[in-house]
Amino acid sequence: MFDTIEYLNSGNSRQKRAFSVISELKIMSDLVEFTPILCGTVPIEIDIEGSDLDIIMEVKNFTEFERKIRLLYGGYGHFSLSKKTIKNVPVIKANFHYQNFEFELFGQDESVFNQNAYLHMVIENYVLKQSPDLQGKIIELKKQGFKTEPAFCKVLHLPSDDPYLRLLEYGKINGII
Structure with missing residues (x-):
């Protein structure tokens, strides 16, 4: 897409x-x-x-x-x-x-197609399609100063130590990427 x-x-x-x-x-x-x-x-x-x-x-x-x-x-x-x-x-x-x-x-x-920016976007898009109610929560967190990947980690209750890595792990574990 x-x-x-x-x-x-x-x-x-x-x-x-x-x-x-x-x-x-x-x-x-x-x-x-x-x-x-x-x-x-x-x-x-x-x-x-x-x-x-x-x-x-x-x-x-x-x-x-x-x-x-x-x-x-x-x-x-x-x-x-x-x-x-x-x-x-x-x-x-x-x-x-x-x-x-x-x-x-x-x-x-x-x-x-192997760069992190692309993989993150694919994962984030999948999450938003599965849970459209998260869109407003992500936008609100971004308005509060959160970067995109940390915002997703927060709403997905993932560890925040390295949100960029955690999001990729989430994508792999869930078969998104």
Whole structure:
């Protein structure tokens, strides 16, 4: 379901705006060789004011990716690009603002379908489909300052020591991923 952004066009008003803005920027077509996938809260309708548009990608060559990202988006407001290592995995990340959305383009040398952001979203979407009443609780926790994964751990009564890992474990134990 999440391998294209077409579903956004029939979603809520923020999803429709996201579809329009992402399409206007041509991100999905301009970066097609990196298999871009929109992840995060907007696709599963738990976004709040200020939620960004997270687009993850599989990036083998950071130098080429950086060149292309700077060329395409370097002129937009609040543009920044960084490279770092997260849990022993090199990543590259670009942020910028466009049409009242903050974008985060995230790349690592891993299939997008195996990246944690995608797996978390799949698990969270499944939980919300099974228990729609949790949507409002998650949104309320996010408004209180909770990040998404810690909010899910709280409503699912999972240990909060490492919510990102606990959510993945939950997904595996329950056959979601």
